[in-house]
Amino acid sequence: MQREKKLNFLADRVKKSGGDPIILEISVGKEVGWADISISDVLSKVGKTTEEVFSLDRGKAADIVIEGAKRLVLELYEKNEIDGIVAYGGSMGASIATSVMRALPVGFPKLMLTTMAAGDISPYVGTKDICMMYPIAEAGLNKVTRRILNNAAACVVGMANSPDLDDIAEKPLIGCMMFGVTTPCVLRASKYFESRGYDVIINHAVGSGGRSMEELIGDGLISGVLDITTHEIGDYLLGGVLSAGPDRLTAAGDIGIPQVIAPGGLDLINFGPKDTVPEEHLSKTHLPGKGLYIHNPTVTCVGVSPDEASLIAEHIAEKINRAKGPTAFCIPMRGWGACDLSEPNKDLGWAGPDPGPVWVSDPEKPERSLRSRKFARTLLDKVDLEKSNVDILIVDKHLNEPEFADLMSELLEEMLTGRWKKGSHHDLSYIVHLEEL
Known part of the structure; x- marks a missing residue:
C-alpha cells in the first residue's frame, strides 16, 4: 500500500507538471x-x-526482470513513446531501475530517487548520465516526501521538455582524456580543434571517464580521438584505483576511427589516502621513478618504474596492433605529466623547488626520462610497424610543452581530413630517430 501511494502520487505530480x-x-x-x-x-x-x-x-529474479524491462523500455524508446524515465526505490529498486536506465542512450532524461544516493553511487550510474536524487525517506507519504516527489516530477518533465537543439549545428566531435597532470596539453589541443570547427569532449581520466569514452566511441558519437591521458591503463595493470578496465584503448581501433595517443599520466599509479596505498608500492618508493606524491588528503600517487612502464607498453602494443584505422602513438621523452619533470616549471605544471616527485633521469641522456626510453623501446619492439596505418613518434619534448600538443593535434587533423600518411611529421627537429634510443 505504501508503494502504491507514493508511486501514484509521483505519477500524479508528473501529470500536473505536464507529463503523461x-x-x-x-x-x-x-x-x-x-x-x-x-x-x-x-x-x-x-x-x-x-x-x-x-x-x-x-538476486536471480532481479536479473531476469532487468533483462525484460530493458527490452520493453527500449521498444518504447525506439517507438518514440517515452521522453524520460524516473524511478523511486531502495537498493533493489535502484539496482533494477538504473540497470534499465543505463540501456538508454546518453541525453535521454533519467532520474533515480533512492536513499542509496547518499553513498557510493558508481554501481548505479556506471557510465551514463543518470541523475541521482536523495529522497530523505525510504517510505511514507507526508509533507516532507510529497515536496521531494513533486520536485522529482517537475525535474524529469522539465528535462523531457528541454528546448530542442535543432537550431545548433552539430560539429564533428573529438574525444579527449584529461587528468590534472596533463591539463596544459589537453587545453591547448582542444583550442586547436575548436578553432577549426570541431567540438571537443574532455573526459576526466578517473576510470569512469575512460569507460564512458569507450562507450561514446562505440556508439558512433566520436569522429576522432586525441587520447592524451592514458594512465587508467597503468592503474588497471598495476593495481591503482582509477582503472577503466581491460577495454580501455579498444573502441577506436575496433571501429577504425583516427586516434592519436600519448602516455599522459602513465608515470603515476593512483590511490586514495596514504594509508590505503598497498605496502608492495610503499616499500618501493625509494627506488628510481617510484617516488611518493601526496596530491591531497584523499589522493596519493606512486611513481611507475621504468620496468613497469615497459610492461604497460606491451599491453598498449597489443591494442595498437589490432587497430583498423589511422593510429599514431607519440612518446614525449622529457616527461609524461606535471609530476614527471627534471626541474621546476610552472608552465608545465610543477612549481618545485625540486624535480617532479616521480622523475627518473636516463643516465645516457639526463635531460630525458629513463621511463620514456624503456617504454619507447618496448613499444617499438612489440608494435607491428609493417602496418601502414600505425606509426610511432619519439618526441624530444615534455608532454605539456606546446609543441607536443600541436604535434598530436596536427596528426589527428591530417587523419580526419584524409591527408595523413605514415611518417608524417618525422622531419621535425625534435623527433628522435630510432638509432638514438
Whole structure:
C-alpha cells in the first residue's frame, strides 16, 4: 500500500507538471495489480512467467526482470513513446531501475530517487548520465516526501521538455582524456580543434571517464580521438584505483576511427589516502621513478618504474596492433605529466623547488626520462610497424610543452581530413630517430 501511494502520487505530480505518466512494474516478489505495464508484461519479453521468476531468490529474479524491462523500455524508446524515465526505490529498486536506465542512450532524461544516493553511487550510474536524487525517506507519504516527489516530477518533465537543439549545428566531435597532470596539453589541443570547427569532449581520466569514452566511441558519437591521458591503463595493470578496465584503448581501433595517443599520466599509479596505498608500492618508493606524491588528503600517487612502464607498453602494443584505422602513438621523452619533470616549471605544471616527485633521469641522456626510453623501446619492439596505418613518434619534448600538443593535434587533423600518411611529421627537429634510443 505504501508503494502504491507514493508511486501514484509521483505519477500524479508528473501529470500536473505536464507529463503523461506510465507506471512500469519491476517487482521481484509479487505482482502489484495496479501498474500500467505489469510485471507479467515485462517478463513476457524474456519468455518468463511470474510463477517462474518469483520462485527464485531475489538476486536471480532481479536479473531476469532487468533483462525484460530493458527490452520493453527500449521498444518504447525506439517507438518514440517515452521522453524520460524516473524511478523511486531502495537498493533493489535502484539496482533494477538504473540497470534499465543505463540501456538508454546518453541525453535521454533519467532520474533515480533512492536513499542509496547518499553513498557510493558508481554501481548505479556506471557510465551514463543518470541523475541521482536523495529522497530523505525510504517510505511514507507526508509533507516532507510529497515536496521531494513533486520536485522529482517537475525535474524529469522539465528535462523531457528541454528546448530542442535543432537550431545548433552539430560539429564533428573529438574525444579527449584529461587528468590534472596533463591539463596544459589537453587545453591547448582542444583550442586547436575548436578553432577549426570541431567540438571537443574532455573526459576526466578517473576510470569512469575512460569507460564512458569507450562507450561514446562505440556508439558512433566520436569522429576522432586525441587520447592524451592514458594512465587508467597503468592503474588497471598495476593495481591503482582509477582503472577503466581491460577495454580501455579498444573502441577506436575496433571501429577504425583516427586516434592519436600519448602516455599522459602513465608515470603515476593512483590511490586514495596514504594509508590505503598497498605496502608492495610503499616499500618501493625509494627506488628510481617510484617516488611518493601526496596530491591531497584523499589522493596519493606512486611513481611507475621504468620496468613497469615497459610492461604497460606491451599491453598498449597489443591494442595498437589490432587497430583498423589511422593510429599514431607519440612518446614525449622529457616527461609524461606535471609530476614527471627534471626541474621546476610552472608552465608545465610543477612549481618545485625540486624535480617532479616521480622523475627518473636516463643516465645516457639526463635531460630525458629513463621511463620514456624503456617504454619507447618496448613499444617499438612489440608494435607491428609493417602496418601502414600505425606509426610511432619519439618526441624530444615534455608532454605539456606546446609543441607536443600541436604535434598530436596536427596528426589527428591530417587523419580526419584524409591527408595523413605514415611518417608524417618525422622531419621535425625534435623527433628522435630510432638509432638514438
